[in-house]
């Protein structure tokens with residue numbers, strides 16, 4: 001049994017990320033949320049693009065208003081009104097000012113904004129009642145970003161802030177990694193899909209649904225391979241098929257020591273290399289991790305004929321044989337598959353699970369033999385993550401009380417209890 005930390009490190013080493021040249025697509029910025037940027041972006045525009053005012057007020061020459069106060073005000077002639085979207089026509093001369101509104105272009109000659117609240121307006125004259133700081137409330141061209149400098153690096157996930165930046169840089173479309181295809185298959189003679197009646201001994205295949213949801217939430221494309229019986233031939237066929245058409249495979253079930261647990265043997269027969277057979281976590285001990293070398297798809301037939309096999313690039317596909325127990329399959333996903341999927345998807349950082357320190361409201365128990373994950377909810381209480389253990393059984397076969405949880409509390413190997421109020425490491429799962 002590999003310790004969890006070593007398993008995570010080994011798994012991440014085994015991941016070949018999508019290729020920044022071949023595995024990309026150009027998409028509309030409006031559909032880019034959650035996608036991973038595949039190329040560095042730099043902008044062709046300074047930001048701000050013009051000197052502009054940060055306040056509603058008056059654009060003045062600092063020399064004209066230096067030293068003025070309520071007792072010694074200065075009155076200036078307003079020579080132009082500058083609303084947003086308007087290009088100023090006048091150059092402000094000594095003794096002059098322009099009425100200006102937030103975001104509008106600074107007129108030539110002016111270098112300082114006096115906010116409206118510090119003035120008195122009478123017709124086309126404005127009286128300035130305080131001395132502003134030199135260059136006050138002017139947002140200078142390129143103060144925030146200079147055209148041509150790096151704007152966003154490849155390998156980051158796009159969310160509202162990055163999408164706003166790309167829009168501002170006039171990038172209405174963006175080159176992102178394609179979504180990784182993740183094949184999902186459930187193994188087991190006992191499994192039926194949720195729309196089928198249960199005969200004695202049968203159970204419903206929930207893993208395929210749960211894993212599809214997790215894969216989609218991670219920004220990847222789930223490819224559902226269905227329920228495969230515990231029979232070597234159909235299972236081998238399904239696994240070979242899954243390996244050939246995806247970037248990662250997740251199967252559940254059939255990885256323990258039972259008479260019908262064929263997955264590991266089939267992976268070896270198909271030429272896979274087995275790296276992990278079990279991990280010291282509870283739930284989730286039986287976890288098979290294997291890799292397959294795959295010839296990479298060639299962009300076109302010509303490329304295929306000019307690059308004969310020794311030059312054909314290969315990539316390594318990661319196969320996860322997750323345990324069949326429903327909670328075990330999900331815990332294995334959160335702890336080990338998700339980081340691998342993040343690296344596969346082209347992200348250059350932030351692969352690791354989201355661990356935080358908190359305190360436990362309830363007593364947490366473990367046998368101390370494996371790193372133990374208990375499910376529940378965290379809330380921030382006075383700035384501290386507080387973990388509330390889900391009620392009911394923490395059996396790996398009980399998925400019912402997993403609903404409405406958002407975190408897993410971790411009891412380390414060698415520790416058998418965490419007392420109420422004590423510190424606990426928590427894995428955030430949503």
Ligand SMILES: Nc1nc2c(c(=O)[nH]1)N[C@H]1C(S)=C(S)[C@@H](COP(=O)(O)OP(=O)(O)OC[C@H]3O[C@@H](n4cnc5c(N)ncnc54)[C@H](O)[C@@H]3O)O[C@H]1N2
Pocket residue numbers: 186187188190191203204205206207208252253254255256257258261283284285286322323324325326328396397
């Ligand atoms: N002698 C031992 N037996 C077991 C060990 C062990 O170390 N020695 N480990 C146990 C642990 S821990 C786990 S976890 C399970 C893992 O078993 P498998 O991965 O081989 O899974 P199966 O045997 O196929 O199924 C286990 C369990 O999960 C249910 N299941 C399977 N697939 C699904 C699905 N798609 N949706 C919902 N539920 C599913 C299945 O019906 C079984 O109840 O092995 C222990 N045994």
Ligand code: MOO
Pocket residue numbers: 281282283284285286323325327328329396397
């Ligand atoms: O590891 Mo199993 O997942 O304990 O039930």
Ligand SMILES: [Mg+2]
Pocket residue numbers: 253254255256257258260261324
């Ligand atoms: Mg089994």
